[in-house]
Amino acid sequence: MLDGYSLKKYDWKDWTLMIITSSLALQVIVTLALSLYGPFILNRFFNTPFTIEMLDLIPVYGTIYGTIASLPLTLWVVHKREIPLFNRKQLTKNQSFILRGLSKKDWKFLLFYIPSSYILYILGENILINLLGPSEPINQIAVESMFEYIPVWQMFLMIVVVAPIAEELLFRGMILFSGDRRETTWLRVCISAIIFGFVHTPTDLLSIYTYVGMGLIFSYAAKHTEAVEASIVYHFLNNLLGFIVILTL
Template sequence: MQHSVQLTYDQKHSLSWGKFIGSLLFAYFGTGLISGLFVVLPAIIYTHGLTDKKQIALYESIGNTGNTLLQLLVLLLFIYKFEPIKRLLFPIFNFQVLKKVRTYIYLFLFLGLSILINQFFLASLFPDAPQQQSNALHLETLKQYKILLIIGSAIFIPIFEELIFRGIILQFFQQRFPFWLASIGSSFIFGIAHTYSLGIMVSAFIMGMFMAVLCKKTNSIIPAMLFHMINNTLAFLL
């Protein structure tokens, strides 16, 4: 029988709205600023003046992956060191769910539904959305080195984003609102974060809802991370 994670009074109230907003700003923007100073800025300086497109693509791919990795590491360090966030997220780092068959049933059911919605509904409404996202992310350049693209965008980014959206945001909202309001709110913010096009924002919102429900059904953030990884991998390979 599935049991919901029970939080103590201290766990529920140790993170105020002020700490939540501050933590969220640091997690999303602060980590990017730090990684930008140590990875992106040196990469821009190093590639300045280069004319070989293949070489430029390689350095951009390495820089993109390195930037994402550093952001993730800074976020993990922040979660570990900042006790209110650590207590908020600790209960959902449940790897035991990977031993349960029902976890994979939920995972692949939601993946299948997400693919069907994107292929047969959103693709007809927003046919230019994939190309708009590709242009915004410079995927034509990054796809020249698919291994680096997969490592950065289909492994590091899903973990990073899930820690923020299904981790910090969803868990905080669930402590204060009914689950469906919390899932809609966190998914809406997830959609807003993907401003490449309206179609991508709608797709991200739907995907966020599936991952929120997956977290609820399994009492773990791990299946949502796997969902996100598989989804991104398929998107970049197909």
């Protein structure tokens, strides 16, 4: 997989399996499974009664465990279907630097692009806050509330490790790139960013800017380098920063 599979068009099986194993789908599946079988499992195997408080936590556990489960399942699909998502340029170990699939040239670009684009993104966000007033996205509120019930290491795994890889493989790997070509179009950049943004359930103009804007800068990182690994790195750093900020609150 790290050597890179031959470029090919994604077929309906690729799309179906990638969507089913995505964090979004698995969150729903795990939540439904816990709702249906949670009481039975607790009573049968743990001799623990099911309470109303536990019922309220089902969506929380469904979200975190569905997200965590998505990474190994998605990687399994990529491997079994030989979907060309990793190392699309098929760089050798000698051509790669630090991370397989990214060259020294790619890293030089990222060292400039990530801080400069992030500063511009934050400036735009502050302008909107001054114009519209502050607001916190529902998605962000939900994530922060999970820290009350979920161990920090599991939250780190979900936010910093799993989400950047699993989400980028779907939104940048599958949607941004057509599969049979290394390069992509600006139309695909916009489509990828918009879908990524609205999947995160924005409720106002500021939250639309937050998620669609982030989707745009992730997408351009992948477009410029022709590598999903670039957007994974950016997404990882963004989520790591957000995770640290939440811990300091």
